[in-house]
Amino acid sequence: MGSYPFSVHAIRELFPALRQQVYGKQLIYFDNGATSQKPQVVLDTLKQYYALENANIHRGVHYLSQQATTAYEQARRTIQNYIGAKSPDEIIFTKGTTDAINLVAFSFGELLKAGDEILITAMEHHSNIVPWQLLCERKGCLLKVAPISKKGELDLEALNTLLNERTKLVAITHISNTLGTINPVEQIIQKAHQIGAKVLLDGAQSIQHLQIDVKQLDCDFYCFSGHKVFGPTGIGVLYGKEEILEKMPPYQGGGDMIAKVTFERTTYNTLPLKFEAGTPHIAGAIGLGSAIEFLNGLDMAAVAAHEHELTKYAQGILDTFEGLHIIGEAKNKTSVVSFTIDDMHPFDLGTLLDKQGIAVRTGHHCTQPLMDFFEIPGTVRASFAFYNTKQEIDTFVAALERSMQILGA
Amino acid sequence: MTIQEKQQELIDEFAIYDDWMDKYEYIIELGKSVKGIPEQSKTKEQLIEGCQSNVWLTCRLEAGKMYFEADADAIITKGIIGMLLQVYNGESPQTILQTEPNFIHEIGLTEHLSPTRANGLLSMVKRIKTEALQSLNP
Numbered sequence: 001m002g003s004y005p006f007s008v009h010a011i012r013e014l015f016p017a018l019r020q021q022v023y024g025k026q027l028i029y030f031d032n033g034a035t036s037q038k039p040q041v042v043l044d045t046l047k048q049y050y051a052l053e054n055a056n057i058h059r060g061v062h063y064l065s066q067q068a069t070t071a072y073e074q075a076r077r078t079i080q081n082y083i084g085a086k087s088p089d090e091i092i093f094t095k096g097t098t099d100a101i102n103l104v105a106f107s108f109g110e111l112l113k114a115g116d117e118i119l120i121t122a123m124e125h126h127s128n129i130v131p132w133q134l135l136c137e138r139k140g141c142l143l144k145v146a147p148i149s150k151k152g153e154l155d156l157e158a159l160n161t162l163l164n165e166r167t168k169l170v171a172i173t174h175i176s177n178t179l180g181t182i183n184p185v186e187q188i189i190q191k192a193h194q195i196g197a198k199v200l201l202d203g204a205q206s207i208q209h210l211q212i213d214v215k216q217l218d219c220d221f222y223c224f225s226g227h228k229v230f231g232p233t234g235i236g237v238l239y240g241k242e243e244i245l246e247k248m249p250p251y252q253g254g255g256d257m258i259a260k261v262t263f264e265r266t267t268y269n270t271l272p273l274k275f276e277a278g279t280p281h282i283a284g285a286i287g288l289g290s291a292i293e294f295l296n297g298l299d300m301a302a303v304a305a306h307e308h309e310l311t312k313y314a315q316g317i318l319d320t321f322e323g324l325h326i327i328g329e330a331k332n333k334t335s336v337v338s339f340t341i342d343d344m345h346p347f348d349l350g351t352l353l354d355k356q357g358i359a360v361r362t363g364h365h366c367t368q369p370l371m372d373f374f375e376i377p378g379t380v381r382a383s384f385a386f387y388n389t390k391q392e393i394d395t396f397v398a399a400l401e402r403s404m405q406i407l408g409a
Numbered sequence: 410m411t412i413q414e415k416q417q418e419l420i421d422e423f424a425i426y427d428d429w430m431d432k433y434e435y436i437i438e439l440g441k442s443v444k445g446i447p448e449q450s451k452t453k454e455q456l457i458e459g460c461q462s463n464v465w466l467t468c469r470l471e472a473g474k475m476y477f478e479a480d481a482d483a484i485i486t487k488g489i490i491g492m493l494l495q496v497y498n499g500e501s502p503q504t505i506l507q508t509e510p511n512f513i514h515e516i517g518l519t520e521h522l523s524p525t526r527a528n529g530l531l532s533m534v535k536r537i538k539t540e541a542l543q544s545l546n547p
Contacts, residue, residue: 023429345483347462348437352485355429363461377482378461406434407484 006302012387014039025357028392033177033336033383034361035227036208038291042231045290049283056279058256072282075289076272082292083222084213085239089271092245093285096236097204098127100223101171103238103275104200105131107248108169108221114140116168119197121146121154121183122373123176126366128202132171141168148373152179152328160191167197174206174222178365178381179328180311180336182206189218198244204228208385209307209334211300214239226284231291235284238275245271252277303386307335310384314393321404327379335384338365344407346378352403353380358396412504415496416512423516432516433485440488445480457536459529462486466533468540474499475541479533489513489521489530493537502541510534 012018017037020027029037049071055064057072076088085091094100118132122145136143144167146159163170170192175182189199200221206212207224214222221244226235240248250257250268254277259267268274314337318324323342341349350362363378364371371378382396410418426432446455446465455465462483469476477494481487496512497505513522522531 345462347483348485350461352430352433355433402430406430406437 006299006306006386008306008387008389011298012389014041015387016040016043018387022357022359023355026395028358028388028395030382030384030388030392030396031359031361032208032385032388033205033228033365033381035233036230036385037387038232039230039294041294042287042290046232046283046287049286054283057282058273068282071286071289072280075285075292078289078292078296079237082212082296083207083239084215086215087242090239090242090245092238092240092272092275093280094223094236094238095234095281096225096227097202097223098131098225098236100221100236100238101127101200101202102131103251104169104171104221104223104240105135107251107275108198108244109135109139109141110249111247112139112141112168115166116141117144117164117166118142119144119146119159119162119167119170119172119192121159121172122148123152123154123179123181123367123370124171124173125177125202125204126368128171128173129369142166145369148181150374151330152176152181152333153330154181154183154188156184156187159188163191163195163197165195167192167195169198169200171200171202173202173204175209175334176328176367176370177205177336178338178367178370178379179330180333180338180383181328181330182210182332182334184332185219186217193218205334205336208295209304220244226288226291229288229291230294231288232281232284235281235288237288242271245275250274250277254278256280298386306386307384310388310390310393311335311337313390314382314384314396317393317397318400321400327374327376336381337383338379338381340376340379341404344404346380348407349380349400349403352406353396353399356399356402358399360396412496412500412508416508416510416515419492419495419512420515436488436492436518437484438488439491440481440484440486443480443487443491443494444478445487446478451480457529457532459486459532462529464490464529464533466536468537470502470544473501475502475505475544477537477540481529486521486530489518490533493530493534497537502544505541506538506545 015037053067055068057069076091080088080091118141132143135141144162146162147155174185185201192199198220201219203222203224208229220241222239224237227233256273257269257277259269325340327338346362350360353360361381451465455467457464462481465480467478476498479490481490493510524531
């Protein structure tokens with residue numbers, strides 16, 4: 001697919017899920033932070049794979065197996081090129097972001113010792129908190145948390161003072177799933193490298209909004225999920241710098257990840273297969289490759305501009321609502337609008353919006369420590385993708401007004 | 410009124426609404442009329458934590474009948490609680506154990522009792538049944 005000018009109406013045509021009604025109302029899908037809808041081309045790729053190309057990879061001598069292996073490895077190269085990795089060996093297929101972070105926490109974690117420190121931030125998703133807590137319990141490492149401001153921005157000064165020679169890894173979200181804050185990761189990576197710490201970026205919310213170049217960012221690890229970037233569920237990616245991945249022991253044992261097995265001693269396969277034990281999610285990887293190719297056909301700068309416009313538009317209207325508080329007012333933020341309304345429970349608002357055909361997320365968004373920081377039980381979160389429109393925001397605003405009327409009356 | 414009749418009464422009340430928002434307006438009105446539990450009397454033991462909303466439940470046995478009081482932080486949850494209490498309050502433990510809250514499905518609120526909804530209601534129904542069972546085998 002070649003590049004073409006950005007037209008939201010043309011793009012919407014490519015997403016079958018957006019054409020449906022729920023409860024007799026046209027569906028408005030504002031839960032893109034949780035997962036994105038899939039373009040027809042990804043659905044076609046999955047169908048084609050299971051219908052005609054299905055075979056196990058890396059070990060078959062027959063035609064189909066070679067076809068499937070080629071497609072799987074091609075997907076790896078597509079992703080490598082998309083995020084600017086040096087080599088396909090730096091692209092490890094995982095189940096998703098959570099799985100990728102757990103892989104690093106286990107395997108990179110094996111290289112750490114008691115007293116070493118892991119630095120995270122107060123705005124992390126549970127999946128970038130709990131794996132490190134498990135590591136700390138296992139190895140006696142210490143977890144440090146960099147604070148944020150009430151606007152939802154990282155306190156860089158505090159973060160810098162927490163960085164020290166014991167810090168071995170800084171694991172930080174590129175974009176907050178709850179607040180939309182885009183963190184100044186380039187600065188953080190530079191500072192961390194000065195003291196010899198490695199940096200992992202949780203890219204679950206950034207891959208679909210920003211053009212990612214891991215070489216330019218100079219991050220040591222970057223993780224993302226396929227399903228948030230218009231691909232299938234159950235597939236994700238861990239990017240890691242080759243020299244670091246080489247030093248890390250395998251995460252799981254099984255087929256594909258071995259060179260030679262005897263009962264006395266097993267030698268491991270080379271990268272990237274060292275970290276891909278067992279039959280991988282072949283269809284998922286090929287489907288993700290197809291989603292990335294789809295993105296390759298888009299002008300990501302125009303996409304970012306459209307999403308920014310949607311966010312500004314929605315925030316501008318919601319700001320005028322009495323009793324409504326936007327949670328996450330960072331200067332640099334992506335297309336997430338999280339809010340609370342005085343005396344109204346997010347669950348009630350979400351339920352009433354749902355009945356009007358509008359899908360939003362409510363609750364703590366797997367960021368309970370962040371909710372504790374803001375002293376709220378949860379928020380309503382509308383998160384936009386490039387296929388959303390201002391008209392949808394107008395309908396959402398009217399539905400929100402009606403919900404508030406019913407709840408407040 | 411038997412427990413089945415109480416369920417039917419609720420089903421009939423909802424039958425007049427064919428619009429989802431009207432149904433929910435009615436549930437919210439119900440929620441506002443539920444007495445609830447005063448803040449200072451809410452205890453950890455009564456709390457049923459849900460991912461989306463929290464529920465509190467107390468119960469007592471009087472002359473062989475069970476009486477529940479409940480509360481929730483979300484008003485829709487509270488409205489559905491109001492209906493569950495209307496059905497189960499004043500019934501014997503045996504009746505409670507034998508009766509599923511089928512009216513919820515009939516009214517079209519099944520999603521609120523689904524494990525994925527995580528609003529504490531499914532756990533609350535389980536807790537009601539557990540309390541009934543315990544009162545039979547103290």
